[in-house]
Amino acid sequence: MPAYLDAAAGAPLHPVAREALLAALDDGWADPGRLYGAGRRARLLLDAARESVADSIAARPDELSFTANATQALHAAVLGTLAGNPRSNTFVHSAVEHSAVLLAAQSHVARSGHAVSVGVDELARVDAETFVAAATAAGVAAAALQAANHEVGTSQPVSALAAAIGAVPLIVDATQTIGHASVPTGWSVLAGDARTWGGPAVGLLAVRTGTRWRSPFPDDERESGRVPGVPNLPAIVAAAASLRAVEATRSAEAARHARLVQRIRTAVPELVPDVEVLGDADERLPHLVTFSCLYVDGEALLTALDRHGFAVSSGSSCTSSTLEPSHVLVAMGALTSGNLRVSLHHATTEVDVEDFLAVLPALVAEVRAELGATGL
Amino acid sequence: MIIDARGRRCPLPILDLARHIGDVEIGATITVEADDPAARPDVAAWCRMRRHELVGETTALDGTPGYVVRRRH
Numbered sequence: 001m002p003a004y005l006d007a008a009a010g011a012p013l014h015p016v017a018r019e020a021l022l023a024a025l026d027d028g029w030a031d032p033g034r035l036y037g038a039g040r041r042a043r044l045l046l047d048a049a050r051e052s053v054a055d056s057i058a059a060r061p062d063e064l065s066f067t068a069n070a071t072q073a074l075h076a077a078v079l080g081t082l083a084g085n086p087r088s089n090t091f092v093h094s095a096v097e098h099s100a101v102l103l104a105a106q107s108h109v110a111r112s113g114h115a116v117s118v119g120v121d122e123l124a125r126v127d128a129e130t131f132v133a134a135a136t137a138a139g140v141a142a143a144a145l146q147a148a149n150h151e152v153g154t155s156q157p158v159s160a161l162a163a164a165i166g167a168v169p170l171i172v173d174a175t176q177t178i179g180h181a182s183v184p185t186g187w188s189v190l191a192g193d194a195r196t197w198g199g200p201a202v203g204l205l206a207v208r209t210g211t212r213w214r215s216p217f218p219d220d221e222r223e224s225g226r227v228p229g230v231p232n233l234p235a236i237v238a239a240a241a242s243l244r245a246v247e248a249t250r251s252a253e254a255a256r257h258a259r260l261v262q263r264i265r266t267a268v269p270e271l272v273p274d275v276e277v278l279g280d281a282d283e284r285l286p287h288l289v290t291f292s293c294l295y296v297d298g299e300a301l302l303t304a305l306d307r308h309g310f311a312v313s314s315g316s317s318c319t320s321s322t323l324e325p326s327h328v329l330v331a332m333g334a335l336t337s338g339n340l341r342v343s344l345h346h347a348t349t350e351v352d353v354e355d356f357l358a359v360l361p362a363l364v365a366e367v368r369a370e371l372g373a374t375g376l
Numbered sequence: 377m378i379i380d381a382r383g384r385r386c387p388l389p390i391l392d393l394a395r396h397i398g399d400v401e402i403g404a405t406i407t408v409e410a411d412d413p414a415a416r417p418d419v420a421a422w423c424r425m426r427r428h429e430l431v432g433e434t435t436a437l438d439g440t441p442g443y444v445v446r447r448r449h
Binding site for chain 1: 417418420
């Protein structure tokens, strides 16, 4: 049976999200900034959604703004924190941050800013000592560290490093974590992504009270002045309702996902020769697993899996538009060829995982045979 | 021995390396010159997985990096 196993790129819409979205299309279409009745109803829905999501991420409602998507949240998190601390010019980040963070860093550098990338070990965990030294050096405006890596799942020591860097604002990309694991404490600015827990495209941008943050966009009074333009209220309502539903069963669901991920981590090296399973075995996201296969063209393997109805993701260079391998895999020193990321969601079953494991070995062998790699 | 893997995309450079490692004596080196950006991490990973030694990197006259591998067994 086919299975969608690329939740990290966006989970299928959670049934609660779908229901809330349809209701809010009827009820929450008006501009929540208007004072007439329909606008006031929309404002009540927006306020309720904000309170609910803020509660889930341990933020105050006035600290939380909704963005169009996660990329916009990450851009605003980085550029807004840098803009809020203009007397310092350096942005420190781990080498394995999401490309949206790295591209924001590039745009800071293009405007005469300075960026420092801190390396990771072979599990993708940031070098803590170097990170603290870099973040506490003179002239640092902000530091960024993901809660967990989006490609290999390794958790980062966010809370400990937040405490160690003191007053330097810490931007935490929790886009793969919210709805799947506990959000680490100690963040100054937090970014989230409703698509990863089964909501529609909505991003979260939370700015802790007292953090110096200035909008990198032209002035607009929406979303506490942090995100310009009318918010997509039906999507926000659906994101909030599905997060509440997902949080209610999170620990059981995380344990279920972790068992399936463990099954894949154990089974793949037994079923497929010459495989490296990547990322930390224990300190990791519960729903995501990544491995690389020697002598395998990642694109050919993705295509073969797609032919059997399995949707997964790859960090191999041949599957990217730039023909560059994933910067995460390169920073870890991992094999980039034949790379597959499998990520699970609310509707993933044990049968899906077993079916995937049943087709994978023959497909890897087929792709290797096409390359003439059999027996090497 | 030098293998020219210019223009060969991932995972072909490490396949070239695997095909020719047996052509050099144990303890001798083989260099694969590859312009694919995935070759650097992949040659290192191949050496780890196949228990050979990545000695270092050279630069060819045209600027292409060469990955020097010592056959260990």
